Amino acid sequence: MSDIVEKTLTALPGLFLQNQPGGGPAAAKASFSSRLGSLVRGITALTSKHEEEKLIQQELSSLKATVSAPATTLKMMKECMVRLIYCEMLGYDASFGYIHAIKLAQQGNLLEKRVGYLAVSLFLHESHELLLLLVNTVVKDLQSTNLVEVCMALTVVSQIFPREMIPAVLPLIEDKLQHSKEIIRRKAVLALYKFHLIAPNQVQHIHIKFRKALCDRDVGVMAASLHIYLRMIKENSSGYKDLTGSFVTILKQVVGGKLPVDFNYHILLQVLQKYILLLYLTMILTISAIFIFLSLAILFECVHTVYSIYPKSELLEKAAKCIGKFVLSPKINLKYLGLKALTYVIQQDPTLALQHQMTIIECLDHPDPIIKRETLELLYRITNAQNVTVIVQKMLEYLHQSKEEYVIVNLVGKIADVLVLNTVDTYAPDNAWFIQTMNAVFSVGGDVMHPDIPNNFLRLLAEGFDDETEDQQLRLYAVQSYLTLLDMENVFYPQRFLQVMSWVLGEYSYLLDKETPAEVIAKLYKLLMNDSVSSETKTWLIAAVTKLTPQAHSSDTVERLIHEFTISLDTCMRQHAFELKHLHENVELMKSLLPVDRSCEDLAVDASLSFLDGFVAEGLSQGAAPYKPHHQRQEEKLSQEKGNFSWICVKLESYFITQVLSLVPISFPDPHPALTLHPLKGPSICCFPLCVHVFSSCSSHFYVRACNIWFSVPALIC
């Protein structure tokens, strides 16, 4: 039996032996099966969810009574805790028991304490309010002479611990790093790792101690410290280059069989990955040794490492052979790993894909969807202008089949990436295919896709490529295909797709020679009157109609549209309709305002509205009052009201402010700094321009006027 199993068994609470001298699970069975056992048996026997719920609720109410009863001994409390854990696991809330769990951890003897700590770690989470109550218990247990208690405290610290309380326990844990028992050292390292995760700045000063842990004679402590190093190296790889030597030594020891084999190779390898160094000798050693051990997980990591570090040909060869073995293996898990490995290496070494292309093609049609997805991921990385049609075709097939949102979002993003590659260039071979594919992508994934995708697509159409005729053809094809799509009855497109369509039709319908703008407007109007279209899409549609109106010489559709939407309840639509109405009366103005195919030109905006200066000067000369900015107006208004009341400087409790501020409108023109409403701290002095009338001296409320509204506020002013 390996060492790790031995160690685990010794670390397991041999506490059962403490209470039952008979020892072992057999004796424990007898005492446990009384309550928990009957509960579990009861649940297992039931068939319907409804009955289960009834039984559990019954159990919970009896438990609630038991835990709150003052006569309950700690032993009974422990039993109740176990049942509460079980109920919570089934999904029923048992929050009444949390505080009792904490109490149990605090007061119980060893066995009860253990159950209490376990319950606490299962029930509570890091931001729970009750967690603070545990801190004291933990501190006490950390200082106790009983090793098991120290272990339990350390375990709880590494699982859930409030961040604010770290300084309280940090020195105690640092002490434990030098403890004679290796299990305590190991748990201390893990607790410090947790601290590093949640509050890295608090453990900065003890990095030297981590180094000592790394060189510890016990394997478990060393393994634990590796986690910390992994994390730290991920953040800052160059700072730890000097440790490479020690990591390599450790790896050599493991490979050479000097250290016990219960060890995590791959952690080491991941650590080494972060270094881009020429450690080829070690790597060769490792890989050849690994072949003997057949530890495939490690192999995978090795392969990954080989490709991340500075390339060396013998290593690459070996790794390539290895990947080959994976991919060709009949065992499906290994095939998956092989494909994953290929994904990593494919960009650096595309020849590898060629070697295995038959397998890859087989995997594309594999019955297992996970393998298929992995293969698609692989193909996505080797897309180039030659194979893009085939790959996108496969992706679209998969997209049509899949129902899960995450998958759709992912795939849609990938396809769009391939096709609309950062609006600079696209792999697409010809216009027709490009537009059709984009249509397919939009109709499937329109609602869930990232908003950048349609924006990039539109930008691509607008900016186009260098060739002007190509651009025109692309746009013409787009317009034609959208018109065909809109002609189809009873089809609902995603809103984003409709928006894209309306923009393109608005901009580029002038390219059409067969249909007139009036017909396009008619189609857009039909869409506008459709109820399934959202108001955001409607604004896009009406903008498109506005762009098309100067080109259509006279159209009663436009008249109808204006008439319809000037009385619309949606203010945005009404605004658009009014603009259209006024512009429509002056066709020449409209033509100059909405020129054809000028979407890429920048608009020069005059923010100071200097063209209105003449108008303003005229008004001032005729005696109109000059413009007062907003804050000046408010100050004047305040100074007017000042005469009516006295300013009150009050020392307020924080929740008083909450009450007042929740009533006072947010735009209160207060030049005083904003107040923070943290529940534990609060501002001590605040000046409020309030009008206070105390109606009766015995009243506990102030009647306060703020912004001309009367409020009744509890008088907690001291």
Add this chain to the structure above:
Amino acid sequence: MIKFFLMVNKQGQTRLSKYYEHVDINKRTLLETEVIKSCLSRSNEQCSFIEYKDFKLIYRQYAALFIVVGVNDTENEMAIYEFIHNFVEVLDEYFSRVSELDVSFFNTVFHGTWQAHSSPYQEPIDELPKICSALEPQQACFSPDSSFKGAASTTPIY
């Protein structure tokens, strides 16, 4: 990084659950049912790593019990796969032919084993050269008392 660890039986009853990131209680049962549904719909020939939402599930079936571990992207799937097996072997040694009901009755012990075996955020301890004595997970009968070994065959998995 491990997100959660579940032991669920074929009927969908959760025997053990441990979450390393806080998930609301009402969301947990939903998550568990979805997870077990996706595991049950897989056949023997399909691989044991499922992509579910934005993380991965690695599952292993022992008789009528599924052990599922949810991990994020940075984990080595094979390592977790072996780790699950390691965990089961430890339990087997302690309980001598552990069965599903043991999980329910002794869930405190199971949690304790888990705590001693690994810690949250710690990637699993690999238990590698024992592959030769690996247990073949079997599709056995549905009785909850069936032990994990099922028809214990000692053929190696690879």
